[in-house]
Amino acid sequence: MNLPLSRVLVLALALATPMAFAQAADPAPANAAPIVNLPDFTRLVEATGPAVVNIEATSGQRGRQAAAGDDNEKAGPDEPPMPEDMPEFFRRFFGQPGMPGRPDGIPRGGVSQGTGFLISSDGYVLTNHHVVEGADRIVVRLSDRNELEAELVGSDPLSDVALLKVAGKNLPVLRIGDSRRLKPGQWVLAIGSPFGFDHSVTAGIVSGVGRRSLDPSQQYVPFIQTDVAINRGNSGGPLLNTHGEVVGINSQIFSNSGGYMGVSFAIPIEVAMNAVRQLRETGKVVRGQLGVRIQDVDRERLAELGLARPMGAFVDSVENGSAAARAGIRPGDVITRFNGREVGRSADLPPMVGALPPGSRASVTLLRDGKARDVVVTLSALDLASVQGGAPAAAPAPEAGNPLGLVVEELDGPARAAMGLAAGEGVLVGRVTSLAARQAGMNAGDVVLRVNRQDVGSVEEFEQAIEGLGAGDEVRLLVRSARSTGFITYTLR
16 A cells, blocks of 8 residues: 555654654763763762761750740741741741651750761760750760760850760761851852751852851851751751861851741851860850950041041940050050951951950051051950840930930049049039930940040030030030940930
8 A cells, every 4th residue: 555655754753753762761871971060969968978967955844935935935836936026137046846757746945956067086066056055955866867865065155156975986077177268159068957857968159258147146256158058957067168078057047037048157167166175175165355345437437537448447435444445445446457367347356356365465456546556455354244235224214404415513533533534534424314315325424525526524615515516416425434435426306
């Protein structure tokens, strides 16, 4: 039978199609080159994964829930307790009850799930302080599913680092790297237990280094920012470079939803290992302190300070009797270098100072009245209360006063001597009568040394200095309190 040519072609194609599909389905040879060259972290994970551990920290029945207050009882079943009025803040992540494969019904706040990693073959484990804070029992689960009771060697809330110890020998360990070599754009990898899924691997790049936390108690940590996916349970896990070395400890994220949104933060490994050394030796971490309150240099003040560009740390106040005060550092100075290292912005200075122990001598280069000068400081010990701050003083009832909202009095000789002042320096604040002054931090008992650029040493000089000021004007006062000497700036109302 003779078929038309068109039908013969269709029949041939139909018969050939199954063969074509069969050939396309054959797997590529094992040694075949990939079509697209993308990072492959399998060897890195195989080499480092065994040293990463899961941590379960159990506290009392109410645990952190009791410490956080009853308001957290209102949190939904799928969300951990956290402040509802802080949508954009660094959020630390705790494990939550009801994890996959784990029994429900654990009292809220009673169990914290996190990650850690072995740094010594005899069982030292590094993790976050917030993972084990307040725990009565800590269990470390190794990659082979073996569970070990852990002892808390020590913990440091300011660096968010905790050191644990489990019984063991010849355990797998991670190599310690150098985070100071990290640059934005480099690949990094995290291994952890998000939502209870052990040894989950996520990868990304370094987004930035030397980042400042919005939490004032974390000012001594120059965080590494990455886009590596971090969620609840990742806290305390390692951040690894492509050599398989630990360069950081995953600690925080920036989020307005409570989950990962592309911005993660890790503690540099140098900060962590400094804490580890002290925790092993003494069980606590101590830091040096200058005793200054600092802020960034504003563009509007460049000419006044003698700077060509914004840089350094502007000294807003100096604690009385502090290392800075003894070295002659004054409010209004700009610290541009510390121990030979440039201070590009105010956030750079606290980690430099905090890395040194109390009693250390350090060189400080500062700018005063447009002229550079060098001083040597002997650091004192950091006072934890100065980091955490105290409760604000109760505000007095409003009373009539001058436009600054301050009622001032003369200072006598003994009072000046007690405040470390010379004759003709300052006036005493007897009452604070305006809300703006109170909100700025003025208190009765403070001593005003200068109004804007004019020194005051008597009530008459004070009245002359404020003449012509009124609502809407900004006033900058140099004030000495019982604790420090520094600037207070506010707008008159």
